[in-house]
Amino acid sequence: MMISKIFKGLAVASLTIGLATVAHAQQSWEDVVKAAKKEGTVTLYTSQVGVPQLDEILSAFTDEYGIKALKLELRGSELFEKLRLELATNRGAADMSFSGGSVSLEAMGVLEKHGDIPNASRLAPNFAGNEMRLPVFSQSMGIVVNASMPKEERPKSWADLADPVWKGKILSDDFRSVGGGGLFFALTYDKLGEDYQKRLAENKPVFTREIRDSPRRVARGEYPIYIPFILPDTLLNKGLPLEAILPSEGLVYGNFDGAVVKNAPHPNAARVLLNFFLSDKAQLIYAGSARRPTVTGLEDKYPANVREFLKAPLLGTQEDATVRAEMLKRATEMYK
Numbered sequence: 001m002m003i004s005k006i007f008k009g010l011a012v013a014s015l016t017i018g019l020a021t022v023a024h025a026q027q028s029w030e031d032v033v034k035a036a037k038k039e040g041t042v043t044l045y046t047s048q049v050g051v052p053q054l055d056e057i058l059s060a061f062t063d064e065y066g067i068k069a070l071k072l073e074l075r076g077s078e079l080f081e082k083l084r085l086e087l088a089t090n091r092g093a094a095d096m097s098f099s100g101g102s103v104s105l106e107a108m109g110v111l112e113k114h115g116d117i118p119n120a121s122r123l124a125p126n127f128a129g130n131e132m133r134l135p136v137f138s139q140s141m142g143i144v145v146n147a148s149m150p151k152e153e154r155p156k157s158w159a160d161l162a163d164p165v166w167k168g169k170i171l172s173d174d175f176r177s178v179g180g181g182g183l184f185f186a187l188t189y190d191k192l193g194e195d196y197q198k199r200l201a202e203n204k205p206v207f208t209r210e211i212r213d214s215p216r217r218v219a220r221g222e223y224p225i226y227i228p229f230i231l232p233d234t235l236l237n238k239g240l241p242l243e244a245i246l247p248s249e250g251l252v253y254g255n256f257d258g259a260v261v262k263n264a265p266h267p268n269a270a271r272v273l274l275n276f277f278l279s280d281k282a283q284l285i286y287a288g289s290a291r292r293p294t295v296t297g298l299e300d301k302y303p304a305n306v307r308e309f310l311k312a313p314l315l316g317t318q319e320d321a322t323v324r325a326e327m328l329k330r331a332t333e334m335y336k
Contacts, residue, residue: 029118033065035268041068042269045083047076047099048256053289054098057282064276067269076101076178083110087262094261095270098277101178102133102257107321112262114271119278119295126314127255127294135255136277137291138317140309141180141228142251146218147241157248158188158315161227162199171214171223174207175331178324180254181207184228186318186327187252201334215242228252231309232290246308250315253292 036042048054050073058069072094074082079099086092087110097105105111111132120134127135143161145154155161161170173181189197206223208214214226215233219240231251234244258277260270276282280301283293290306302310318324 029116032268032271036067036266036272037065039067039266039269041070042095042266042273043093044069044071044096044098044273045079045094045261046071046073046097047079047101049073049075051289053285053291056285057277060281060285061273061276065272067272069273080104080108083261084108090263092261092263093265095264095266096273097259097261098136098256100139100254100256102255102259103319103321103324105259106130106132110262112260112264112267114260114274117271117275117278119275122278122295122297124294124296129257133257133259134274134278135294136258137283137286137294138253138255138314140231140251140253140292140312140314141184142231142247142312143245144215144218144226144229144234144242145245146221146224147243148221149224149243154243154245155225155247156245159192159196159249161225162196162203164203166225167203168206169224170203170205171217171226172205172207173211173214173228174209175205175335176207176328177209178328179209180211180228180230180252182324182328182331183254183318184252185331186324187316189327189330190318191249191315197334205335207335212236216240218242234309235290235306244309246312247315250313252315253317255294255317255319256291 046054058071061067062069076099079097083094083097083105086094113131114134117134120129123129123134127138129135143155173179175181175185215229215237217223218226219242229244231244258274260267260274264270278295280298283295283298284301287293287298287302287310290309292310299311
């Protein structure tokens with residue numbers, strides 16, 4: 001009888017502790033939200049330039065929390081340098097960064113651990129992130145061709161691009177630079193091998209950094225192919241004679257990460273905004289623009305016109321800053 005009472009007491013105590021822990025965790029996040037509202041403002045530095053979906057999300061965030069959201073749009077290299085300089089001079093204005101290539105920001109030491117972010121538990125395995133940064137969406141890339149090209153002649157895979165038939169006919173983002181081209185080189189070098197890149201180099205792809213204009217050049221017939229094509233740009237080029245191809249090996253993709261900046265003036269508001277970026281509302285806004293959500297459970301809500309892009313298999317991405325630097329060096333050596 002005594003033993004039975006002891007076990008019963010332990011069970012009750014265990015349940016009480018468990019409930020208290022859950023309540024504490026909930027209260028802890030409530031405290032973060034309260035502190036964020038008291039801060040009243042959050043400043044976002046982002047390399048997502050001129051994208052209306054970001055404005056829509058920030059407006060929805062302000063409506064929900066009453067926290068004013070300010071943003072500064074910069075090119076990636078400018079954003080990195082500004083954050084580095086602000087930290088070095090102890091004159092930081094940014095609370096949160098939102099950009100591609102955040103592995104480099106992490107390596108620079110300008111990010112702060114974000115702590116508990118409730119919606120981070122919903123991230124898909126491919127987009128787990130870490131204690132410094134969390135992927136908000138992935139920007140997937142494939143191939144785009146002029147729609148007049150007969151279907152039987154179109155490349156169906158990344159491997160097909162090494163066929164000599166495409167010599168001098170491929171327009172490409174520069175493999176030797178940070179961005180889609182550099183990411184494509186690193187991924188296909190890793191997945192398809194050095195010999196693939198040697199054969200592709202023999203086809204003399206024409207490099208450009210004019211990412212937005214390149215699909216239009218394909219539409220005008222200057223080149224039959226452009227790689228790697230950012231799939232959300234399909235919506236921007238609607239009506240042009242272009243066809244997006246999803247390579248059989250899978251899509252190359254780069255993550256857009258959110259992160260709290262070190263010495264942020266409004267750190268609680270930064271955490272609340274980061275959590276909001278991973279909410280259903282924000283994720284589905286990005287899904288509507290063909291940017292792949294990073295949280296699970298929304299697949300049935302993807303818009304029909306972009307569902308194929310958002311559910312296509314992924315080849316991979318490159319998140320090691322050291323490897324990225326080595327791959328850029330190797331691309332420079334292979335592509336003169």
